[in-house]
Amino acid sequence: MMKLGTINHIALTVSDLERSEAFYNTLLEFLGYAQAENTPQLILWTSPDGVITISPSNPKSLNQKHDRYSPGxxxxxxxxxxxxxxxxxxxxxxxxxxxxxxxxxxxxxxxxxxxxxxxxxxxxxxxxxxxxxxxxxx
Ligand SMILES: [Zn+2]
Structure with a gap:
Protein backbone atom coordinates (compact mmCIF):
# COMPACT_ATOMS: atom_id res chain seq x y z
CA MET A 1 0.00 0.00 0.00
CA MET A 2 1.28 3.45 -0.81
CA LYS A 3 1.69 5.82 2.08
CA LEU A 4 1.77 9.56 1.68
CA GLY A 5 5.29 10.94 1.82
CA THR A 6 7.30 7.71 1.79
CA ILE A 7 9.98 7.58 -0.88
CA ASN A 8 8.52 5.97 -3.97
CA HIS A 9 11.64 5.52 -6.08
CA ILE A 10 15.16 6.82 -6.44
CA ALA A 11 16.50 7.46 -9.94
CA LEU A 12 20.25 7.80 -10.34
CA THR A 13 22.25 8.88 -13.37
CA VAL A 14 25.45 7.00 -14.14
CA SER A 15 28.29 7.59 -16.59
CA ASP A 16 28.82 3.92 -17.49
CA LEU A 17 25.67 1.82 -17.39
CA GLU A 18 27.45 -1.55 -17.56
CA ARG A 19 29.90 -0.69 -14.80
CA SER A 20 27.13 0.63 -12.56
CA GLU A 21 24.88 -2.33 -13.32
CA ALA A 22 27.55 -4.65 -11.94
CA PHE A 23 28.00 -2.48 -8.86
CA TYR A 24 24.29 -2.07 -8.13
CA ASN A 25 23.60 -5.76 -8.78
CA THR A 26 26.05 -6.63 -6.02
CA LEU A 27 24.80 -3.99 -3.64
CA LEU A 28 21.08 -4.21 -4.26
CA GLU A 29 20.89 -8.01 -4.33
CA PHE A 30 22.53 -7.97 -0.91
CA LEU A 31 19.91 -5.46 0.23
CA GLY A 32 17.03 -7.61 -1.01
CA TYR A 33 16.29 -5.99 -4.37
CA ALA A 34 15.90 -7.85 -7.65
CA GLN A 35 16.46 -6.54 -11.14
CA ALA A 36 13.05 -6.10 -12.80
CA GLU A 37 13.79 -4.16 -15.96
CA ASN A 38 16.83 -3.74 -18.15
CA THR A 39 16.96 -1.53 -21.23
CA PRO A 40 19.72 0.69 -22.68
CA GLN A 41 17.92 3.66 -21.10
CA LEU A 42 17.07 2.27 -17.69
CA ILE A 43 17.86 -0.54 -15.28
CA LEU A 44 15.39 -0.97 -12.45
CA TRP A 45 15.55 -2.93 -9.20
CA THR A 46 12.60 -3.47 -6.92
CA SER A 47 12.09 -4.65 -3.38
CA PRO A 48 9.02 -4.60 -1.15
CA ASP A 49 10.34 -1.33 0.25
CA GLY A 50 11.42 0.58 -2.80
CA VAL A 51 12.51 0.99 -6.37
CA ILE A 52 15.91 2.16 -7.58
CA THR A 53 16.80 2.94 -11.16
CA ILE A 54 19.96 3.89 -13.01
CA SER A 55 20.07 5.64 -16.36
CA PRO A 56 22.94 6.76 -18.58
CA SER A 57 24.18 10.30 -18.07
CA ASN A 58 24.63 12.93 -20.72
CA PRO A 59 27.76 11.89 -22.73
CA LYS A 60 29.24 15.33 -21.97
CA SER A 61 29.56 14.36 -18.33
CA LEU A 62 31.35 11.08 -19.02
CA ASN A 63 34.45 11.82 -16.97
CA GLN A 64 32.76 13.81 -14.23
CA LYS A 65 32.66 12.52 -10.71
CA HIS A 66 29.65 13.20 -8.55
CA ASP A 67 30.36 16.09 -6.17
CA ARG A 68 28.31 15.70 -3.02
CA TYR A 69 29.21 19.24 -1.95
CA SER A 70 27.54 20.75 -5.02
CA PRO A 71 23.76 21.24 -5.01
CA GLY A 72 22.03 17.88 -5.37
ZN1 LIG B 1 23.70 9.37 6.44
Whole structure:
Protein backbone atom coordinates (compact mmCIF):
# COMPACT_ATOMS: atom_id res chain seq x y z
CA MET A 1 0.00 0.00 0.00
CA MET A 2 1.28 3.45 -0.81
CA LYS A 3 1.69 5.82 2.08
CA LEU A 4 1.77 9.56 1.68
CA GLY A 5 5.29 10.94 1.82
CA THR A 6 7.30 7.71 1.79
CA ILE A 7 9.98 7.58 -0.88
CA ASN A 8 8.52 5.97 -3.97
CA HIS A 9 11.64 5.52 -6.08
CA ILE A 10 15.16 6.82 -6.44
CA ALA A 11 16.50 7.46 -9.94
CA LEU A 12 20.25 7.80 -10.34
CA THR A 13 22.25 8.88 -13.37
CA VAL A 14 25.45 7.00 -14.14
CA SER A 15 28.29 7.59 -16.59
CA ASP A 16 28.82 3.92 -17.49
CA LEU A 17 25.67 1.82 -17.39
CA GLU A 18 27.45 -1.55 -17.56
CA ARG A 19 29.90 -0.69 -14.80
CA SER A 20 27.13 0.63 -12.56
CA GLU A 21 24.88 -2.33 -13.32
CA ALA A 22 27.55 -4.65 -11.94
CA PHE A 23 28.00 -2.48 -8.86
CA TYR A 24 24.29 -2.07 -8.13
CA ASN A 25 23.60 -5.76 -8.78
CA THR A 26 26.05 -6.63 -6.02
CA LEU A 27 24.80 -3.99 -3.64
CA LEU A 28 21.08 -4.21 -4.26
CA GLU A 29 20.89 -8.01 -4.33
CA PHE A 30 22.53 -7.97 -0.91
CA LEU A 31 19.91 -5.46 0.23
CA GLY A 32 17.03 -7.61 -1.01
CA TYR A 33 16.29 -5.99 -4.37
CA ALA A 34 15.90 -7.85 -7.65
CA GLN A 35 16.46 -6.54 -11.14
CA ALA A 36 13.05 -6.10 -12.80
CA GLU A 37 13.79 -4.16 -15.96
CA ASN A 38 16.83 -3.74 -18.15
CA THR A 39 16.96 -1.53 -21.23
CA PRO A 40 19.72 0.69 -22.68
CA GLN A 41 17.92 3.66 -21.10
CA LEU A 42 17.07 2.27 -17.69
CA ILE A 43 17.86 -0.54 -15.28
CA LEU A 44 15.39 -0.97 -12.45
CA TRP A 45 15.55 -2.93 -9.20
CA THR A 46 12.60 -3.47 -6.92
CA SER A 47 12.09 -4.65 -3.38
CA PRO A 48 9.02 -4.60 -1.15
CA ASP A 49 10.34 -1.33 0.25
CA GLY A 50 11.42 0.58 -2.80
CA VAL A 51 12.51 0.99 -6.37
CA ILE A 52 15.91 2.16 -7.58
CA THR A 53 16.80 2.94 -11.16
CA ILE A 54 19.96 3.89 -13.01
CA SER A 55 20.07 5.64 -16.36
CA PRO A 56 22.94 6.76 -18.58
CA SER A 57 24.18 10.30 -18.07
CA ASN A 58 24.63 12.93 -20.72
CA PRO A 59 27.76 11.89 -22.73
CA LYS A 60 29.24 15.33 -21.97
CA SER A 61 29.56 14.36 -18.33
CA LEU A 62 31.35 11.08 -19.02
CA ASN A 63 34.45 11.82 -16.97
CA GLN A 64 32.76 13.81 -14.23
CA LYS A 65 32.66 12.52 -10.71
CA HIS A 66 29.65 13.20 -8.55
CA ASP A 67 30.36 16.09 -6.17
CA ARG A 68 28.31 15.70 -3.02
CA TYR A 69 29.21 19.24 -1.95
CA SER A 70 27.54 20.75 -5.02
CA PRO A 71 23.76 21.24 -5.01
CA GLY A 72 22.03 17.88 -5.37
CA UNK A 73 22.36 14.60 -3.57
CA UNK A 74 24.84 14.41 -0.70
CA UNK A 75 24.37 10.72 0.04
CA UNK A 76 21.84 7.95 0.13
CA UNK A 77 21.46 5.70 3.18
CA UNK A 78 19.98 2.20 3.30
CA UNK A 79 18.79 0.55 6.50
CA UNK A 80 20.15 -2.66 8.00
CA UNK A 81 18.35 -4.92 10.46
CA UNK A 82 21.48 -5.35 12.55
CA UNK A 83 25.18 -4.61 12.75
CA UNK A 84 26.15 -7.98 11.27
CA UNK A 85 24.58 -6.98 7.96
CA UNK A 86 26.65 -3.80 7.94
CA UNK A 87 29.79 -5.82 8.53
CA UNK A 88 28.81 -8.39 5.89
CA UNK A 89 28.25 -5.74 3.25
CA UNK A 90 31.61 -4.21 4.09
CA UNK A 91 33.25 -7.57 3.45
CA UNK A 92 31.35 -8.04 0.18
CA UNK A 93 32.20 -4.57 -1.11
CA UNK A 94 35.83 -4.96 -0.17
CA UNK A 95 35.96 -8.22 -2.15
CA UNK A 96 34.56 -6.33 -5.14
CA UNK A 97 37.09 -3.52 -4.87
CA UNK A 98 34.51 -0.88 -3.98
CA UNK A 99 35.90 2.36 -2.62
CA UNK A 100 35.18 2.54 1.10
CA UNK A 101 34.96 5.98 2.70
CA UNK A 102 34.50 4.85 6.31
CA UNK A 103 34.43 1.23 7.47
CA UNK A 104 31.73 -0.02 9.83
CA UNK A 105 31.84 1.88 13.12
CA UNK A 106 29.69 3.64 15.65
CA UNK A 107 29.09 7.28 14.83
CA UNK A 108 27.95 10.00 17.19
CA UNK A 109 24.90 11.16 15.21
CA UNK A 110 22.56 9.26 17.53
CA UNK A 111 22.97 6.60 20.23
CA UNK A 112 24.14 3.28 18.73
CA UNK A 113 24.36 4.62 15.18
CA UNK A 114 26.41 2.00 13.32
CA UNK A 115 27.23 2.62 9.69
CA UNK A 116 29.42 1.98 6.68
CA UNK A 117 30.07 4.60 3.97
CA UNK A 118 31.22 3.87 0.44
CA UNK A 119 31.16 5.22 -3.12
CA UNK A 120 29.38 4.03 -6.21
CA UNK A 121 31.40 4.02 -9.49
CA UNK A 122 30.47 7.68 -10.12
CA UNK A 123 31.44 8.69 -6.57
CA UNK A 124 27.89 8.91 -5.29
CA UNK A 125 28.17 8.44 -1.53
CA UNK A 126 26.16 5.54 -0.13
CA UNK A 127 25.61 4.32 3.40
CA UNK A 128 24.34 1.24 5.13
CA UNK A 129 23.26 1.98 8.66
CA UNK A 130 21.74 0.27 11.64
CA UNK A 131 20.02 2.48 14.20
CA UNK A 132 17.98 0.77 16.89
CA UNK A 133 14.48 2.22 17.31
CA UNK A 134 14.53 4.17 14.03
CA UNK A 135 12.43 6.04 13.20
CA UNK A 136 11.68 7.08 16.76
CA UNK A 137 8.05 6.40 17.63
CA UNK A 138 6.03 9.50 18.30
ZN1 LIG B 1 23.70 9.37 6.44
Missing amino acids: LHHLAFSADNREQVDKLYQLLTEHGVEILDPPAEYDYMPDYYALYFLDPDSIKLELTHIPNWPAET
